[in-house]
Amino acid sequence: MSDLDREMGTFLILLRNKIRNVPISIAALLALLPLVPVALWSVSGSWRFPALWPEAWSLRGFRHLAEPGTRFAEALATSLGIAVAVTAASIVVALPAGIAIGAHRFRLRNLVILIVLLPILVPPLAVTLGIHGAFIQLGLADTAVGVILVHLVPAVPYAVLILASVFASRSGEIEATARTLGAAPWQAFLHVTLPQIAPGLAVAALLAFLISWSQYILTVIIGGGSVLTLAMLLFSAASGNDPVVTGALAVVFALPAVTALLLVLRLLRPRVDRAPALDRVRWAPGSN
Amino acid sequence: MLAPALVVIGGLFGGGLADALAQSFGWFPALGMHDLELDAWRAVLRDPAILHSLLLTLYVAATTTAISTILAVALALALRGSSARLPMAILHLPITIPYLLAAVGITLLVSQSGLLARVIANLGFIDEPRDFPPLVYDPYAIGIILTYVWKETPFITLITLALLRGAPEELEQVARTLGATRRQCLRHVILPRIMSGLLAAAFVAFAFTFGAFEVPLLLGETSPPTLPVLAWYEYQSLDLADRPTAMAVALIIAIVTGVLAVVLLRLSRRFFNV
Numbered sequence: 213m214s215d216l217d218r219e220m221g222t223f224l225i226l227l228r229n230k231i232r233n234v235p236i237s238i239a240a241l242l243a244l245l246p247l248v249p250v251a252l253w254s255v256s257g258s259w260r261f262p263a264l265w266p267e268a269w270s271l272r273g274f275r276h277l278a279e280p281g282t283r284f285a286e287a288l289a290t291s292l293g294i295a296v297a298v299t300a301a302s303i304v305v306a307l308p309a310g311i312a313i314g315a316h317r318f319r320l321r322n323l324v325i326l327i328v329l330l331p332i333l334v335p336p337l338a339v340t341l342g343i344h345g346a347f348i349q350l351g352l353a354d355t356a357v358g359v360i361l362v363h364l365v366p367a368v369p370y371a372v373l374i375l376a377s378v379f380a381s382r383s384g385e386i387e388a389t390a391r392t393l394g395a396a397p398w399q400a401f402l403h404v405t406l407p408q409i410a411p412g413l414a415v416a417a418l419l420a421f422l423i424s425w426s427q428y429i430l431t432v433i434i435g436g437g438s439v440l441t442l443a444m445l446l447f448s449a450a451s452g453n454d455p456v457v458t459g460a461l462a463v464v465f466a467l468p469a470v471t472a473l474l475l476v477l478r479l480l481r482p483r484v485d486r487a488p489a490l491d492r493v494r495w496a497p498g499s500n
Numbered sequence: 501m502l503a504p505a506l507v508v509i510g511g512l513f514g515g516g517l518a519d520a521l522a523q524s525f526g527w528f529p530a531l532g533m534h535d536l537e538l539d540a541w542r543a544v545l546r547d548p549a550i551l552h553s554l555l556l557t558l559y560v561a562a563t564t565t566a567i568s569t570i571l572a573v574a575l576a577l578a579l580r581g582s583s584a585r586l587p588m589a590i591l592h593l594p595i596t597i598p599y600l601l602a603a604v605g606i607t608l609l610v611s612q613s614g615l616l617a618r619v620i621a622n623l624g625f626i627d628e629p630r631d632f633p634p635l636v637y638d639p640y641a642i643g644i645i646l647t648y649v650w651k652e653t654p655f656i657t658l659i660t661l662a663l664l665r666g667a668p669e670e671l672e673q674v675a676r677t678l679g680a681t682r683r684q685c686l687r688h689v690i691l692p693r694i695m696s697g698l699l700a701a702a703f704v705a706f707a708f709t710f711g712a713f714e715v716p717l718l719l720g721e722t723s724p725p726t727l728p729v730l731a732w733y734e735y736q737s738l739d740l741a742d743r744p745t746a747m748a749v750a751l752i753i754a755i756v757t758g759v760l761a762v763v764l765l766r767l768s769r770r771f772f773n774v
Contacts, residue, residue, distance in 0.1 A: 229583070232581065232582055233582055233584045233587070235578035236578075236579050236582045236584050236587040236588060236591065237584065239657075240587035240588075240590035240591050242650075243593050243650070245609060246606050246650060247597075248609075249605065249608035249615045250601070250604060250605045250608055261613045262621035262622055264615075264618050304504070305504040306505060309502050309504065309505035309506075312501040312502050313502075324502060324506070327509060328509060333707055333758070334517075334754045334757050334758055335708065335710060335712065335757060337728050337732075337750045337753060338516075338517065338520045338731075338751045338754045339512070339517050339520065340516060341746060341747060342517055342518065342521070343512060343519065345519050346515060346516070346519050361512060365509070368508050425598070426598035428600055428713070429714060429732070443598065446601070446604070447714065450600070450603070450718055455608060458604060459608075466597060469598065470593070470596070473592055473593060473595075473596045476592075477592065
Protein backbone atom coordinates (compact mmCIF):
# COMPACT_ATOMS: atom_id res chain seq x y z
CA MET A 213 0.00 0.00 0.00
CA SER A 214 1.45 3.36 -1.03
CA ASP A 215 1.68 6.35 1.27
CA LEU A 216 -1.05 8.03 -0.73
CA ASP A 217 -3.37 5.07 -0.22
CA ARG A 218 -2.62 5.08 3.45
CA GLU A 219 -3.34 8.78 3.70
CA MET A 220 -6.55 8.35 1.74
CA GLY A 221 -7.51 5.54 4.12
CA THR A 222 -6.85 7.68 7.20
CA PHE A 223 -8.76 10.52 5.61
CA LEU A 224 -11.75 8.29 4.86
CA ILE A 225 -11.82 6.97 8.42
CA LEU A 226 -11.68 10.52 9.76
CA LEU A 227 -14.41 11.56 7.35
CA ARG A 228 -16.57 8.61 8.40
CA ASN A 229 -16.11 9.54 12.05
CA LYS A 230 -17.08 13.12 11.26
CA ILE A 231 -20.19 12.01 9.36
CA ARG A 232 -21.14 9.73 12.25
CA ASN A 233 -21.15 12.81 14.47
CA VAL A 234 -23.40 14.87 12.20
CA PRO A 235 -26.75 13.61 13.61
CA ILE A 236 -25.68 14.12 17.23
CA SER A 237 -24.40 17.62 16.43
CA ILE A 238 -27.68 18.60 14.78
CA ALA A 239 -29.61 17.13 17.72
CA ALA A 240 -27.43 19.04 20.18
CA LEU A 241 -28.00 22.30 18.29
CA LEU A 242 -31.77 21.74 18.34
CA ALA A 243 -31.55 20.96 22.05
CA LEU A 244 -29.85 24.31 22.63
CA LEU A 245 -32.04 26.32 20.25
CA PRO A 246 -34.91 27.45 22.58
CA LEU A 247 -32.37 28.52 25.20
CA VAL A 248 -30.63 30.90 22.78
CA PRO A 249 -33.37 33.59 22.70
CA VAL A 250 -33.81 33.23 26.50
CA ALA A 251 -30.14 33.99 27.10
CA LEU A 252 -30.08 36.83 24.53
CA TRP A 253 -33.24 38.50 25.86
CA SER A 254 -31.93 38.38 29.44
CA VAL A 255 -29.08 40.78 28.57
CA SER A 256 -30.63 42.76 25.74
CA GLY A 257 -31.31 46.47 25.96
CA SER A 258 -33.21 46.87 22.73
CA TRP A 259 -34.16 44.10 20.33
CA ARG A 260 -36.79 45.12 17.82
CA PHE A 261 -38.26 43.01 15.05
CA PRO A 262 -36.74 41.85 12.69
CA ALA A 263 -33.21 42.19 14.16
CA LEU A 264 -31.56 38.81 14.60
CA TRP A 265 -29.34 40.07 17.37
CA PRO A 266 -30.06 42.56 20.18
CA GLU A 267 -29.29 46.12 19.02
CA ALA A 268 -28.16 47.13 22.49
CA TRP A 269 -27.09 45.18 25.56
CA SER A 270 -28.12 45.93 29.12
CA LEU A 271 -28.38 44.35 32.54
CA ARG A 272 -31.80 45.93 33.13
CA GLY A 273 -33.46 42.54 33.66
CA PHE A 274 -31.03 41.44 36.35
CA ARG A 275 -30.98 44.88 37.98
CA HIS A 276 -34.79 44.76 38.08
CA LEU A 277 -34.61 41.45 39.97
CA ALA A 278 -32.35 43.05 42.57
CA GLU A 279 -34.99 45.67 43.43
CA PRO A 280 -36.81 44.79 46.67
CA GLY A 281 -40.28 45.25 45.17
CA THR A 282 -39.93 42.19 42.90
CA ARG A 283 -39.64 39.76 45.86
CA PHE A 284 -36.97 37.94 43.84
CA ALA A 285 -34.62 37.36 46.81
CA GLU A 286 -37.50 36.01 48.91
CA ALA A 287 -38.62 33.65 46.12
CA LEU A 288 -35.07 32.46 45.49
CA ALA A 289 -34.54 31.70 49.19
CA THR A 290 -37.91 29.90 49.42
CA SER A 291 -37.23 27.82 46.30
CA LEU A 292 -33.77 26.84 47.57
CA GLY A 293 -34.98 26.08 51.09
CA ILE A 294 -37.88 23.94 49.93
CA ALA A 295 -35.74 22.09 47.36
CA VAL A 296 -33.03 21.32 49.95
CA ALA A 297 -35.63 20.05 52.43
CA VAL A 298 -37.30 17.92 49.74
CA THR A 299 -33.90 16.51 48.74
CA ALA A 300 -33.00 15.56 52.33
CA ALA A 301 -36.41 14.06 53.07
CA SER A 302 -36.46 12.16 49.75
CA ILE A 303 -33.09 10.54 50.43
CA VAL A 304 -34.01 9.61 54.02
CA VAL A 305 -37.25 8.02 52.79
CA ALA A 306 -35.90 6.51 49.57
CA LEU A 307 -32.58 5.04 50.77
CA PRO A 308 -34.06 2.19 52.86
CA ALA A 309 -36.66 1.50 50.17
CA GLY A 310 -33.94 1.50 47.49
CA ILE A 311 -31.90 -1.03 49.47
CA ALA A 312 -34.95 -3.23 50.04
CA ILE A 313 -36.08 -3.20 46.40
CA GLY A 314 -32.61 -3.29 44.84
CA ALA A 315 -30.77 -5.77 47.02
CA HIS A 316 -33.50 -8.09 48.28
CA ARG A 317 -36.09 -10.44 46.85
CA PHE A 318 -39.30 -10.65 48.85
CA ARG A 319 -42.98 -11.46 48.46
CA LEU A 320 -45.09 -8.72 46.86
CA ARG A 321 -41.91 -7.03 45.57
CA ASN A 322 -43.60 -6.31 42.23
CA LEU A 323 -46.59 -4.79 44.01
CA VAL A 324 -44.27 -2.53 46.03
CA ILE A 325 -42.52 -1.43 42.82
CA LEU A 326 -45.90 -0.68 41.24
CA ILE A 327 -46.93 1.44 44.26
CA VAL A 328 -43.63 3.35 44.10
CA LEU A 329 -44.16 3.93 40.36
CA LEU A 330 -47.77 5.13 40.73
CA PRO A 331 -46.95 8.84 41.17
CA ILE A 332 -44.90 8.68 37.95
CA LEU A 333 -47.60 6.82 36.01
CA VAL A 334 -50.56 8.88 37.24
CA PRO A 335 -50.34 12.67 36.91
CA PRO A 336 -50.37 14.28 40.37
CA LEU A 337 -53.04 16.93 39.78
CA ALA A 338 -56.05 15.00 41.12
CA VAL A 339 -53.98 13.74 44.02
CA THR A 340 -52.83 17.25 44.90
CA LEU A 341 -56.34 18.69 44.80
CA GLY A 342 -57.34 15.90 47.20
CA ILE A 343 -54.32 16.53 49.44
CA HIS A 344 -55.23 20.22 49.56
CA GLY A 345 -58.57 19.40 51.23
CA ALA A 346 -56.83 17.31 53.88
CA PHE A 347 -54.04 19.87 54.38
CA ILE A 348 -56.57 22.66 55.01
CA GLN A 349 -57.93 20.63 57.92
CA LEU A 350 -54.44 19.77 59.18
CA GLY A 351 -53.29 23.39 58.98
CA LEU A 352 -50.63 22.48 56.40
CA ALA A 353 -52.20 24.43 53.54
CA ASP A 354 -50.48 27.76 52.76
CA THR A 355 -47.32 26.63 54.59
CA ALA A 356 -43.84 25.75 53.34
CA VAL A 357 -44.03 22.42 55.22
CA GLY A 358 -47.18 21.52 53.26
CA VAL A 359 -45.42 22.42 50.00
CA ILE A 360 -42.38 20.29 50.95
CA LEU A 361 -44.66 17.32 51.72
CA VAL A 362 -46.50 17.58 48.40
CA HIS A 363 -43.21 17.88 46.46
CA LEU A 364 -42.25 14.49 47.95
CA VAL A 365 -45.00 12.86 45.86
CA PRO A 366 -43.12 13.24 42.55
CA ALA A 367 -39.60 13.29 44.11
CA VAL A 368 -39.58 10.10 46.22
CA PRO A 369 -40.45 7.65 43.38
CA TYR A 370 -37.54 8.80 41.20
CA ALA A 371 -35.13 8.70 44.16
CA VAL A 372 -36.26 5.15 45.04
CA LEU A 373 -35.89 3.99 41.42
CA ILE A 374 -32.35 5.35 41.10
CA LEU A 375 -31.22 4.00 44.49
CA ALA A 376 -32.84 0.61 43.77
CA SER A 377 -30.88 0.36 40.51
CA VAL A 378 -27.69 1.32 42.38
CA PHE A 379 -28.21 -1.47 44.93
CA ALA A 380 -29.34 -3.96 42.27
CA SER A 381 -25.93 -3.64 40.57
CA ARG A 382 -24.00 -4.43 43.79
CA SER A 383 -23.43 -7.89 45.28
CA GLY A 384 -22.92 -6.91 48.92
CA GLU A 385 -19.85 -9.15 49.14
CA ILE A 386 -17.54 -6.41 50.43
CA GLU A 387 -19.99 -5.65 53.25
CA ALA A 388 -20.07 -9.36 54.08
CA THR A 389 -16.26 -9.36 54.25
CA ALA A 390 -16.29 -6.29 56.49
CA ARG A 391 -18.82 -8.00 58.77
CA THR A 392 -16.65 -11.16 58.90
CA LEU A 393 -13.76 -8.96 59.95
CA GLY A 394 -15.80 -7.70 62.87
CA ALA A 395 -17.51 -4.54 61.61
CA ALA A 396 -20.92 -3.77 63.06
CA PRO A 397 -23.75 -3.41 60.48
CA TRP A 398 -23.70 0.37 60.83
CA GLN A 399 -19.90 0.41 60.46
CA ALA A 400 -20.12 -1.68 57.31
CA PHE A 401 -22.75 0.70 55.95
CA LEU A 402 -20.85 3.85 56.87
CA HIS A 403 -17.37 2.76 55.76
CA VAL A 404 -18.09 0.32 52.92
CA THR A 405 -21.53 0.87 51.43
CA LEU A 406 -21.78 4.65 51.66
CA PRO A 407 -18.51 5.54 49.87
CA GLN A 408 -19.39 3.11 47.09
CA ILE A 409 -22.94 4.31 46.51
CA ALA A 410 -22.00 7.99 46.88
CA PRO A 411 -22.25 8.79 43.14
CA GLY A 412 -25.67 7.11 42.82
CA LEU A 413 -26.82 8.81 46.01
CA ALA A 414 -25.72 12.17 44.60
CA VAL A 415 -27.61 11.57 41.35
CA ALA A 416 -30.78 10.71 43.29
CA ALA A 417 -30.33 13.83 45.44
CA LEU A 418 -29.78 16.09 42.42
CA LEU A 419 -32.88 14.70 40.73
CA ALA A 420 -35.00 15.23 43.86
CA PHE A 421 -33.69 18.79 44.09
CA LEU A 422 -34.52 19.51 40.45
CA ILE A 423 -38.01 18.01 40.71
CA SER A 424 -38.81 20.28 43.65
CA TRP A 425 -37.13 23.31 42.02
CA SER A 426 -39.21 22.88 38.84
CA GLN A 427 -42.63 22.48 40.50
CA TYR A 428 -45.23 25.09 39.75
CA ILE A 429 -48.80 23.86 40.09
CA LEU A 430 -48.27 21.71 43.20
CA THR A 431 -46.75 24.75 44.95
CA VAL A 432 -49.57 27.02 43.81
CA ILE A 433 -52.30 24.63 44.99
CA ILE A 434 -50.83 23.80 48.40
CA GLY A 435 -48.98 27.09 48.99
CA GLY A 436 -52.06 29.06 48.00
CA GLY A 437 -50.02 32.15 47.13
CA SER A 438 -48.50 32.43 50.63
CA VAL A 439 -45.45 30.43 49.57
CA LEU A 440 -43.76 32.29 46.71
CA THR A 441 -41.21 30.34 44.66
CA LEU A 442 -39.06 31.27 41.70
CA ALA A 443 -41.20 29.11 39.40
CA MET A 444 -44.22 31.24 40.35
CA LEU A 445 -42.31 34.47 39.65
CA LEU A 446 -41.21 33.13 36.26
CA PHE A 447 -44.76 32.05 35.45
CA SER A 448 -46.21 35.49 36.13
CA ALA A 449 -43.35 37.17 34.24
CA ALA A 450 -43.93 34.86 31.26
CA SER A 451 -47.64 35.73 31.29
CA GLY A 452 -46.73 39.42 31.09
CA ASN A 453 -44.87 41.09 28.25
CA ASP A 454 -41.39 42.08 29.35
CA PRO A 455 -39.12 39.49 27.73
CA VAL A 456 -36.02 41.10 29.30
CA VAL A 457 -37.16 40.43 32.89
CA THR A 458 -38.59 37.03 31.87
CA GLY A 459 -35.24 36.17 30.28
CA ALA A 460 -33.29 37.22 33.39
CA LEU A 461 -35.56 35.16 35.66
CA ALA A 462 -35.36 32.21 33.28
CA VAL A 463 -31.56 32.31 33.32
CA VAL A 464 -31.53 32.17 37.13
CA PHE A 465 -34.17 29.42 37.03
CA ALA A 466 -32.01 27.42 34.59
CA LEU A 467 -28.80 27.55 36.67
CA PRO A 468 -29.52 24.58 38.97
CA ALA A 469 -30.66 22.48 35.97
CA VAL A 470 -27.43 23.15 34.09
CA THR A 471 -25.26 22.66 37.19
CA ALA A 472 -27.05 19.43 38.08
CA LEU A 473 -26.57 18.11 34.55
CA LEU A 474 -22.83 18.81 34.61
CA LEU A 475 -22.51 17.14 38.03
CA VAL A 476 -24.56 14.09 36.97
CA LEU A 477 -22.54 13.64 33.79
CA ARG A 478 -19.33 13.76 35.86
CA LEU A 479 -20.70 11.33 38.45
CA LEU A 480 -21.99 8.86 35.88
CA ARG A 481 -18.96 8.98 33.60
CA PRO A 482 -17.60 5.42 33.41
CA ARG A 483 -14.23 5.12 35.13
CA VAL A 484 -12.62 3.51 32.07
CA ASP A 485 -13.33 6.67 30.10
CA ARG A 486 -11.45 8.74 32.59
CA ALA A 487 -8.14 7.06 31.91
CA PRO A 488 -6.86 8.87 28.78
CA ALA A 489 -5.52 12.16 30.10
CA LEU A 490 -5.81 13.92 26.74
CA ASP A 491 -9.48 13.11 26.43
CA ARG A 492 -10.15 14.43 29.90
CA VAL A 493 -8.49 17.74 29.16
CA ARG A 494 -10.41 18.14 25.94
CA TRP A 495 -13.87 17.62 27.34
CA ALA A 496 -13.48 19.00 30.83
CA PRO A 497 -16.32 21.47 31.46
CA GLY A 498 -15.19 24.99 30.78
CA SER A 499 -12.21 24.07 28.63
CA ASN A 500 -14.26 23.93 25.48
CA MET B 501 -37.21 -0.63 55.37
CA LEU B 502 -40.02 -0.01 52.94
CA ALA B 503 -42.20 1.63 55.56
CA PRO B 504 -41.09 5.28 55.12
CA ALA B 505 -41.49 5.25 51.34
CA LEU B 506 -44.80 3.40 51.49
CA VAL B 507 -46.10 5.75 54.17
CA VAL B 508 -45.14 8.82 52.11
CA ILE B 509 -46.48 7.49 48.82
CA GLY B 510 -49.44 5.64 50.32
CA GLY B 511 -50.37 8.46 52.66
CA LEU B 512 -49.95 11.40 50.32
CA PHE B 513 -50.71 9.78 46.96
CA GLY B 514 -53.31 7.26 48.16
CA GLY B 515 -54.81 9.64 50.67
CA GLY B 516 -54.99 12.47 48.17
CA LEU B 517 -56.58 10.24 45.55
CA ALA B 518 -59.17 8.96 48.03
CA ASP B 519 -59.94 12.50 49.16
CA ALA B 520 -60.32 13.68 45.54
CA LEU B 521 -62.66 10.75 44.87
CA ALA B 522 -64.76 11.52 47.95
CA GLN B 523 -65.02 15.19 46.98
CA SER B 524 -66.00 14.32 43.41
CA PHE B 525 -69.04 12.58 44.93
CA GLY B 526 -69.78 15.75 46.88
CA TRP B 527 -68.48 14.46 50.23
CA PHE B 528 -66.53 17.20 52.00
CA PRO B 529 -67.48 17.26 55.70
CA ALA B 530 -65.26 20.25 56.49
CA LEU B 531 -67.55 22.36 54.32
CA GLY B 532 -70.71 20.72 55.60
CA MET B 533 -71.15 18.54 52.52
CA HIS B 534 -72.13 15.08 53.75
CA ASP B 535 -74.28 13.62 50.99
CA LEU B 536 -72.85 11.24 48.44
CA GLU B 537 -74.19 12.12 45.03
CA LEU B 538 -73.37 11.50 41.40
CA ASP B 539 -74.29 14.99 40.16
CA ALA B 540 -70.75 16.10 39.32
CA TRP B 541 -69.91 12.92 37.44
CA ARG B 542 -73.20 12.96 35.55
CA ALA B 543 -72.67 16.60 34.55
CA VAL B 544 -69.01 16.08 33.62
CA LEU B 545 -69.72 13.04 31.46
CA ARG B 546 -72.51 14.86 29.60
CA ASP B 547 -70.80 18.22 29.15
CA PRO B 548 -69.65 18.70 25.52
CA ALA B 549 -67.07 21.30 26.64
CA ILE B 550 -65.36 18.71 28.83
CA LEU B 551 -65.40 16.22 25.95
CA HIS B 552 -63.68 18.89 23.82
CA SER B 553 -61.05 19.38 26.49
CA LEU B 554 -60.54 15.62 26.78
CA LEU B 555 -60.09 15.30 22.99
CA LEU B 556 -57.67 18.26 22.90
CA THR B 557 -55.63 16.80 25.76
CA LEU B 558 -55.57 13.37 24.09
CA TYR B 559 -54.52 15.00 20.80
CA VAL B 560 -51.67 16.94 22.42
CA ALA B 561 -50.38 13.97 24.42
CA ALA B 562 -50.72 11.44 21.57
CA THR B 563 -49.12 13.74 18.96
CA THR B 564 -46.26 14.62 21.29
CA THR B 565 -45.64 10.99 22.20
CA ALA B 566 -45.77 9.79 18.57
CA ILE B 567 -43.42 12.50 17.23
CA SER B 568 -41.00 12.21 20.18
CA THR B 569 -40.86 8.42 20.02
CA ILE B 570 -40.24 8.28 16.26
CA LEU B 571 -37.61 11.03 16.44
CA ALA B 572 -36.00 9.37 19.45
CA VAL B 573 -35.69 5.94 17.78
CA ALA B 574 -34.26 7.49 14.61
CA LEU B 575 -31.86 9.60 16.65
CA ALA B 576 -30.81 6.70 18.89
CA LEU B 577 -30.09 4.51 15.84
CA ALA B 578 -28.03 7.31 14.30
CA LEU B 579 -26.21 8.04 17.55
CA ARG B 580 -25.11 4.47 18.24
CA GLY B 581 -21.36 4.41 18.29
CA SER B 582 -21.12 8.17 18.18
CA SER B 583 -18.18 9.31 20.23
CA ALA B 584 -18.90 13.04 20.50
CA ARG B 585 -19.11 13.76 24.21
CA LEU B 586 -19.97 17.44 24.25
CA PRO B 587 -22.98 17.20 21.88
CA MET B 588 -24.14 14.16 23.86
CA ALA B 589 -23.98 16.19 27.08
CA ILE B 590 -25.94 19.02 25.44
CA LEU B 591 -28.57 16.52 24.28
CA HIS B 592 -29.21 15.70 27.97
CA LEU B 593 -29.97 19.36 28.70
CA PRO B 594 -33.71 19.43 27.85
CA ILE B 595 -34.28 16.60 30.36
CA THR B 596 -33.14 18.71 33.31
CA ILE B 597 -34.63 22.04 32.14
CA PRO B 598 -37.98 22.72 33.86
CA TYR B 599 -41.11 22.62 31.64
CA LEU B 600 -41.91 26.20 32.53
CA LEU B 601 -38.53 27.34 31.22
CA ALA B 602 -38.93 25.21 28.08
CA ALA B 603 -42.26 26.94 27.40
CA VAL B 604 -40.62 30.37 27.79
CA GLY B 605 -37.83 29.35 25.39
CA ILE B 606 -40.21 27.95 22.76
CA THR B 607 -42.32 31.13 22.97
CA LEU B 608 -39.31 33.38 22.41
CA LEU B 609 -38.30 31.08 19.54
CA VAL B 610 -41.50 30.52 17.55
CA SER B 611 -43.94 33.33 18.49
CA GLN B 612 -44.84 35.86 15.82
CA SER B 613 -41.98 38.14 16.85
CA GLY B 614 -39.71 35.27 17.88
CA LEU B 615 -36.29 34.33 16.62
CA LEU B 616 -37.63 32.03 13.89
CA ALA B 617 -39.94 34.74 12.51
CA ARG B 618 -36.97 37.14 12.50
CA VAL B 619 -34.88 34.67 10.49
CA ILE B 620 -37.73 34.25 7.96
CA ALA B 621 -38.13 38.06 7.80
CA ASN B 622 -34.40 38.52 7.16
CA LEU B 623 -34.66 36.00 4.33
CA GLY B 624 -37.29 38.31 2.86
CA PHE B 625 -40.35 36.03 3.10
CA ILE B 626 -42.33 38.16 5.57
CA ASP B 627 -42.33 41.85 6.50
CA GLU B 628 -44.11 42.01 9.82
CA PRO B 629 -44.66 39.72 12.82
CA ARG B 630 -48.32 39.24 11.94
CA ASP B 631 -47.33 37.67 8.58
CA PHE B 632 -45.83 34.77 10.53
CA PRO B 633 -48.32 31.99 11.36
CA PRO B 634 -49.34 31.96 15.03
CA LEU B 635 -47.61 28.95 16.61
CA VAL B 636 -48.39 29.77 20.23
CA TYR B 637 -51.90 30.35 21.61
CA ASP B 638 -52.98 28.63 18.40
CA PRO B 639 -55.92 26.25 17.89
CA TYR B 640 -53.62 23.36 16.91
CA ALA B 641 -51.60 23.66 20.13
CA ILE B 642 -48.37 23.68 18.09
CA GLY B 643 -46.44 25.66 20.70
CA ILE B 644 -47.45 23.18 23.42
CA ILE B 645 -46.52 20.19 21.26
CA LEU B 646 -43.16 21.74 20.27
CA THR B 647 -42.31 22.36 23.92
CA TYR B 648 -43.15 18.78 24.87
CA VAL B 649 -41.33 17.28 21.88
CA TRP B 650 -38.24 19.30 22.84
CA LYS B 651 -38.46 17.93 26.40
CA GLU B 652 -39.47 14.32 25.70
CA THR B 653 -37.36 13.43 22.65
CA PRO B 654 -33.99 13.47 24.50
CA PHE B 655 -35.57 11.53 27.39
CA ILE B 656 -36.83 8.72 25.10
CA THR B 657 -33.60 8.85 23.05
CA LEU B 658 -31.43 8.16 26.09
CA ILE B 659 -33.65 5.28 27.20
CA THR B 660 -33.60 3.86 23.65
CA LEU B 661 -29.80 4.14 23.55
CA ALA B 662 -29.61 2.21 26.84
CA LEU B 663 -32.00 -0.42 25.42
CA LEU B 664 -29.92 -0.71 22.22
CA ARG B 665 -26.78 -1.14 24.28
CA GLY B 666 -28.46 -4.14 25.91
CA ALA B 667 -29.11 -5.67 22.48
CA PRO B 668 -25.87 -6.95 20.91
CA GLU B 669 -25.12 -5.72 17.40
CA GLU B 670 -24.00 -9.21 16.31
CA LEU B 671 -27.61 -10.23 15.87
CA GLU B 672 -28.16 -7.46 13.36
CA GLN B 673 -24.96 -8.32 11.54
CA VAL B 674 -26.12 -11.93 11.25
CA ALA B 675 -29.48 -10.77 9.91
CA ARG B 676 -27.81 -8.49 7.38
CA THR B 677 -25.41 -11.26 6.30
CA LEU B 678 -28.38 -13.54 5.75
CA GLY B 679 -29.79 -11.00 3.32
CA ALA B 680 -32.15 -8.89 5.44
CA THR B 681 -32.57 -5.32 4.21
CA ARG B 682 -32.03 -2.42 6.62
CA ARG B 683 -35.79 -2.07 7.00
CA GLN B 684 -36.33 -5.77 7.64
CA CYS B 685 -33.52 -5.67 10.15
CA LEU B 686 -35.14 -2.75 11.97
CA ARG B 687 -38.60 -4.31 11.86
CA HIS B 688 -37.70 -7.89 12.82
CA VAL B 689 -34.47 -7.68 14.81
CA ILE B 690 -34.02 -4.29 16.47
CA LEU B 691 -37.56 -3.14 17.27
CA PRO B 692 -38.76 -6.37 18.94
CA ARG B 693 -35.80 -6.26 21.31
CA ILE B 694 -36.35 -2.70 22.46
CA MET B 695 -40.15 -2.55 22.11
CA SER B 696 -41.25 -3.16 25.70
CA GLY B 697 -38.78 -0.65 27.13
CA LEU B 698 -39.63 1.84 24.39
CA LEU B 699 -43.37 1.48 25.11
CA ALA B 700 -42.72 2.13 28.80
CA ALA B 701 -40.70 5.27 28.03
CA ALA B 702 -43.33 6.49 25.56
CA PHE B 703 -46.02 5.88 28.17
CA VAL B 704 -44.20 7.90 30.83
CA ALA B 705 -43.98 10.76 28.29
CA PHE B 706 -47.69 10.37 27.42
CA ALA B 707 -48.82 10.28 31.06
CA PHE B 708 -46.80 13.37 31.84
CA THR B 709 -48.00 15.44 28.90
CA PHE B 710 -51.58 14.27 29.50
CA GLY B 711 -51.56 15.53 33.08
CA ALA B 712 -49.18 18.48 32.92
CA PHE B 713 -50.40 21.95 33.58
CA GLU B 714 -47.84 24.71 33.17
CA VAL B 715 -47.21 24.48 29.43
CA PRO B 716 -50.85 24.50 28.22
CA LEU B 717 -51.75 27.26 30.67
CA LEU B 718 -48.88 29.39 29.38
CA LEU B 719 -49.01 28.56 25.66
CA GLY B 720 -52.52 27.31 24.98
CA GLU B 721 -55.72 28.90 23.76
CA THR B 722 -58.06 29.60 26.64
CA SER B 723 -60.93 27.82 24.94
CA PRO B 724 -61.08 24.89 25.03
CA PRO B 725 -58.46 24.45 27.77
CA THR B 726 -56.74 21.10 28.32
CA LEU B 727 -58.19 18.90 31.05
CA PRO B 728 -55.64 19.82 33.77
CA VAL B 729 -56.16 23.53 33.08
CA LEU B 730 -59.95 23.04 33.12
CA ALA B 731 -59.74 21.19 36.47
CA TRP B 732 -57.70 24.06 37.89
CA TYR B 733 -60.18 26.70 36.64
CA GLU B 734 -63.06 24.79 38.23
CA TYR B 735 -61.12 24.36 41.46
CA GLN B 736 -60.36 28.06 41.67
CA SER B 737 -64.03 28.92 41.22
CA LEU B 738 -65.48 30.65 44.26
CA ASP B 739 -68.66 28.61 43.91
CA LEU B 740 -68.16 25.55 46.12
CA ALA B 741 -70.59 23.62 43.93
CA ASP B 742 -67.80 23.54 41.29
CA ARG B 743 -65.51 21.61 43.67
CA PRO B 744 -66.91 18.14 42.83
CA THR B 745 -66.68 19.01 39.11
CA ALA B 746 -63.00 19.99 39.45
CA MET B 747 -62.29 16.72 41.26
CA ALA B 748 -64.17 14.66 38.66
CA VAL B 749 -62.24 16.32 35.79
CA ALA B 750 -58.90 15.79 37.59
CA LEU B 751 -59.85 12.16 38.25
CA ILE B 752 -60.63 11.60 34.55
CA ILE B 753 -56.95 12.43 33.92
CA ALA B 754 -55.86 9.88 36.52
CA ILE B 755 -58.31 7.25 35.20
CA VAL B 756 -57.27 7.63 31.54
CA THR B 757 -53.54 7.29 32.32
CA GLY B 758 -54.18 4.52 34.88
CA VAL B 759 -56.22 2.45 32.41
CA LEU B 760 -53.65 3.02 29.67
CA ALA B 761 -50.85 1.90 32.03
CA VAL B 762 -52.66 -1.37 32.79
CA VAL B 763 -53.41 -2.02 29.10
CA LEU B 764 -49.77 -1.37 28.12
CA LEU B 765 -48.50 -3.58 30.91
CA ARG B 766 -50.74 -6.43 29.71
CA LEU B 767 -49.77 -5.86 26.07
CA SER B 768 -46.06 -5.89 26.73
CA ARG B 769 -46.41 -8.98 28.97
CA ARG B 770 -48.27 -10.81 26.24
CA PHE B 771 -46.24 -9.82 23.20
CA PHE B 772 -42.77 -9.23 24.50
CA ASN B 773 -42.51 -11.72 27.39
CA VAL B 774 -41.31 -9.34 30.06
